[in-house]
Amino acid sequence: MTEIAILVYDRITALDAVGPYEVLQRLPEARIRWVAKEPGPVRSDEGKLTLMAEDRLEDVTRPDIVLVPGGFGTDALLEDRRVLDWLRQSHETSRWTTSVCTGSLLLAAAGILKGLRATTHWAQLERLADFGAEPTPERVVFQGKVVTAAGVSAGIDMGLALAAREGSDLLAQAIQLGIEYDPQPPFDAGSPQKAPAEVVEAVRQRLEAARA
Amino acid sequence: MTEIAILVYDRITALDAVGPYEVLQRLPEARIRWVAKEPGPVRSDEGKLTLMAEDRLEDVTRPDIVLVPGGFGTDALLEDRRVLDWLRQSHETSRWTTSVCTGSLLLAAAGILKGLRATTHWAQLERLADFGAEPTPERVVFQGKVVTAAGVSAGIDMGLALAAREGSDLLAQAIQLGIEYDPQPPFDAGSPQKAPAEVVEAVRQRLEAARA
Numbered sequence: 050m051t052e053i054a055i056l057v058y059d060r061i062t063a064l065d066a067v068g069p070y071e072v073l074q075r076l077p078e079a080r081i082r083w084v085a086k087e088p089g090p091v092r093s094d095e096g097k098l099t100l101m102a103e104d105r106l107e108d109v110t111r112p113d114i115v116l117v118p119g120g121f122g123t124d125a126l127l128e129d130r131r132v133l134d135w136l137r138q139s140h141e142t143s144r145w146t147t148s149v150c151t152g153s154l155l156l157a158a159a160g161i162l163k164g165l166r167a168t169t170h171w172a173q174l175e176r177l178a179d180f181g182a183e184p185t186p187e188r189v190v191f192q193g194k195v196v197t198a199a200g201v202s203a204g205i206d207m208g209l210a211l212a213a214r215e216g217s218d219l220l221a222q223a224i225q226l227g228i229e230y231d232p233q234p235p236f237d238a239g240s241p242q243k244a245p246a247e248v249v250e251a252v253r254q255r256l257e258a259a260r261a
Numbered sequence: 262m263t264e265i266a267i268l269v270y271d272r273i274t275a276l277d278a279v280g281p282y283e284v285l286q287r288l289p290e291a292r293i294r295w296v297a298k299e300p301g302p303v304r305s306d307e308g309k310l311t312l313m314a315e316d317r318l319e320d321v322t323r324p325d326i327v328l329v330p331g332g333f334g335t336d337a338l339l340e341d342r343r344v345l346d347w348l349r350q351s352h353e354t355s356r357w358t359t360s361v362c363t364g365s366l367l368l369a370a371a372g373i374l375k376g377l378r379a380t381t382h383w384a385q386l387e388r389l390a391d392f393g394a395e396p397t398p399e400r401v402v403f404q405g406k407v408v409t410a411a412g413v414s415a416g417i418d419m420g421l422a423l424a425a426r427e428g429s430d431l432l433a434q435a436i437q438l439g440i441e442y443d444p445q446p447p448f449d450a451g452s453p454q455k456a457p458a459e460v461v462e463a464v465r466q467r468l469e470a471a472r473a
Contacts, residue, residue, distance in 0.1 A: 062283070063279050063282065063283060064279055064280065064282075064283035064440065067275050067276055067279040067280075067310070068276065068279075068280075070275065070276075070309075070310060071274070071275060071276035071413065071414075074306075074307075074309050074310075079309075080309075081309040081310065083310070083311075090313060094286075095286075097282075097286050097291075097293040098279070098282060098286075098293065098295070098312070099295075099312070099313035099315070100310070100311070100312060100313075101302060101311035101312075101313065103311070150441075170441060171441060188443065188445045189445070189447075199441050199443075200439075200440060200441025201283065201439075201440035201441050201442070202283075202417065202440050202441055202442040202443075202444065203441055203443075203445075205414065205444070205446075206444065206445050206446055206447065209446055209447050209448065210447045213447060213448075218448065219457070219459070219460060221447065221448055221450075222448045222450035222456055222457065222460045223450075223456075223460050223463055223464050223467075225446060225448055225450045225451050225456070226450050226451060226452070226453065226456045226460055226461065226464045227412075227413075227464050227467075227468070228276065228412060228413035228414050228451075229362075229382060229383060229411050229412025229413050229414055229415055229451055229452065230413070230414040230444075230446055230451040231400065231411075231414075231415075231451030231452040231455065232414065232417070232418065232442075232444035232446065232451070233400045233401075233418050234417075234418055234421055234437060234442055234444065235401075235418065235421050235422045235425060235433065236421065236425075236430065236433055236434045236437055238433075238434035238435075238437045238438050239437050239438060239440075239441055239442040239443030239444070240438070240441065240443040241438065243443065244434055244435075244437070244438045245431070245434065247431070248431060248434045248435050248438055249438065251435055252435050252438045252439050255435075255439075256439070
């Protein structure tokens with residue numbers, strides 16, 4: 050069995066969690082644990098989606114894979130001792146310790162990214178340096194068993210990269226085909242290098258406002 | 262306000278719903294309605310994720326956008342009068358009636374795809390013809406206000422195409438950048454045309470077994 054603990058909390062970005070969940074739940078004998086400070090409903094960003102957390106942090110002590118999704122709610126946890134202790138403790142025995150989007154800020158706050166190259170949502174990238182990590186604008190960054198992915202949708206790519214390492218290239222390809230992940234976005238604006246400058250500025254301002 | 266009704270039910274594939282949700286919730290003044298036969302928890306495919314449905318079908322009568330995700334649970338609803346009536350009725354006044362993956366089988370069973378080109382998960386594509394639709398292996402198919410997307414992850418692409426039409430290209434690009442959707446899958450195996458033949462066969466067999 051492969052136990053996959055996904056940390057959830059209020060103001061999470063749902064796709065950060067559900068993208069890699071959809072990949073990793075297809076690993077052979079995957080057991081998904083939706084872990085939170087308290088079991089119960091968890092609401093996304095602005096409350097438009099409710100996921101259920103099923104396990105209390107302290108009840109999931111040795112997951113094989115730790116996954117920390119991002120969202121505006123990360124800021125409220127950056128000094129949360131229970132969450133940071135759980136991350137540090139799980140990381141001691143995990144096979145992979147991973148994040149999507151601003152989830153990496155929590156790994157960083159727990160000291161797990163010190164001296165490592167790491168990524169997060171492009172608009173928050175520089176914040177990683179505050180915790181001693183080396184920000185890098187790659188989509189998926191492997192540093193030993195620590196894996197960070199860029200914003201929101203990057204968790205799907207990370208999930209497939211993990212599936213290949215946990216199983217095989219054929220397994221990852223089967224999962225990719227199962228979720229028909231043959232992306233064809235109608236625009237090529239998915240990174241600040243590719244989007245029109247006015248779009249980058251507008252999104253940066255909107256995210257800052259939403260964070261505050 | 263743009264009211265977006267997402268139909269949920271047991272054995273749904275979570276990413277079918279959460280992918281386009283993550284795009285469409287970013288439309289200006291988007292109101293998401295998680296609609297089910299009865300409000301309450303809804304469990305994904307094999308029960309590894311729980312989403313909350315918040316509204317009863319009959320309480321959401323005139324959504325602007327109807328979104329029907331897929332999953333193994335669609336088969337159990339193909340003759341469900343309440344669900345099919347709700348789809349037909351919502352479709353009368355909707356601006357867009359949409360599906361992801363096998364969600365299109367429910368639109369088809371409701372008679373909404375008759376004579377239209379439509380898509381679904383590649384492994385189920387031929388079933389659309391049973392309901393008088395014309396199966397087409399494209400990723401996102403627009404037929405007037407009826408829009409169908411291919412398997413699971415295709416809902417993200419569909420969401421962005423809808424955002425462009427509901428708002429503007431700049432809005433869709435801003436959403437794409439917000440979710441950093443700059444896909445970089447580690448393999449090129451996301452369609453049966455691209456995946457190795459042995460992978461296609463293995464996935465087809467696994468899906469048939471899971472459906473049964």
